[in-house]
Amino acid sequence: MQTLKDLSSYIDRTVAAPGDSTEDRLRKRTFTLILFFKSLCCAPWALLYAALSLSVAALLPLSYAGTMLLGIAVFFFTKNLVVFVRVSSFFMLLVPVLLQLQLGGFAASGAVMIWSILAPLAVLVFRGVGEARYWFAGFVLTVLAACVAEQYLAPVVDRQAWQISLFFAMNVGAVGTIVFGTIQYFVDQVRKEQETIRQQNETLESTLSQLRDMQHQLILKEKMATLGNLAAGIAHEINTPIGAVRGAVDVCIRCLKNVVELVSGHAPQDIVDNPQYEKSLQLMQRNGSVITEATERIATIVSNLKDFARLDEAELQEADLHAGLDTTLTLMQHEFGDGIRINREYGQIPSIPCSPNQLNQVFMSLFSRAVEAIDGAGTITIRTLVEAGNVIIVIGDDGQEISKNRLATLFDLGFSADDSRISMNTSMPSAYNIVRSHDGELSVMSQSGKGTEFTVRLPVSGRRG
Structure with a gap:
């Protein structure tokens, strides 16, 4: 298992191109591994055919394996998955048909042509549904062509029943294993990527939450700084009317004191005729107006500050x-x-x-x-x-x-x-x-x-x- 992981990591580093997405790297790595192990699977078939004195049939899987390994080497250099998939799929489709015809037909070869189904399946997984439709149509046409060609093959008379059964078992078992293993590997990789994405999303959500908290704190800090800057100005604005109120109140107190002194021990007519009394009343009236204007100014400032902060209203x-x-x-x-x-x-x-x-x-x-x-x-x-x-x-x-x-x-x-x-x-x-x-x-x-x-x-x- 560790060897497979090391091989997978090596292939991933070798075939990855700058700018490849995670999905691109997964497709390249998976397709290369499939071809590599499929090439290795050719050895038992070549040995079996050679042991049965089927020398030409033995050369076909060996030639296919060599071609695929050479293609992998070229892919390591070009990193072009599109060309790699199409060329490899062409050989996947063609070689089993040639091998089936060489062995004497569908039954005599143990349905070796079943390997050709891997071509449209590979295109489906690694290139998409649109292109895979054409490859599947090519597979169907190839099957029909092989059936027609089989009618013109010489019958195989020296093939024993156990040999044909062995061919069937090896072909069906191997193709089924490759398909299942590929799907399982692909699903496992997708799950791993999904888990990675889920963890990254959680990290991003946590970071976003922290950024929102920081933004809120920043706004609050700036608001407090703004209110702090307002304090000096508001103090100046309020001090001016307060100073006027203090001065007016002081004048009113002194005028009131004078009036009290005039009222004490004087007749009403004498008080009215006294010019100091009239002056005191005028000063109190004038300063009362000053107090009114000053308090209105203070009220306006407080109202503006309240409107600015909107402290008592919904956000x-x-x-x-x-x-x-x-x-x-x-x-x-x-x-x-x-x-x-x-x-x-x-x-x-x-x-x-x-x-x-x-x-x-x-x-x-x-x-x-x-x-x-x-x-x-x-x-x-x-x-x-x-x-x-x-x-x-x-x-x-x-x-x-x-x-x-x-x-x-x-x-x-x-x-x-x-x-x-x-x-x-x-x-x-x-x-x-x-x-x-x-x-x-x-x-x-x-x-x-x-x-x-x-x-x-x-x-x-x-x-x-």
């Missing part, structure tokens, strides 16, 4: 992308400052099923990259439209372009070094993965003097799952 829902863009722009206003102008060119787009918080994260990443590209003053342009069943969001800037080398790896995970510190760049890869998870596309185009444009394409029907 997948119908969402207005314009609202998401505007919310993100509002929260990033501190980054734009006075030098960056926002140009909105919104078209008519429908609401789409999506994860709004994830898409808002994408918008923030693209806006942040645009801010980094603009040195001083510049413009960020946002265009939206519907095209070919997709909602398209184009975010462009007139800042510094992205180099061609950087464009090729912009959406790949990478590392950057700054002051001896190494950090992972996850913003663009995370945005790309989010868009892909929505069955969309994220592309980029950058030209010198024209800036950079990111294009987000999302299906109107939403992601499939």
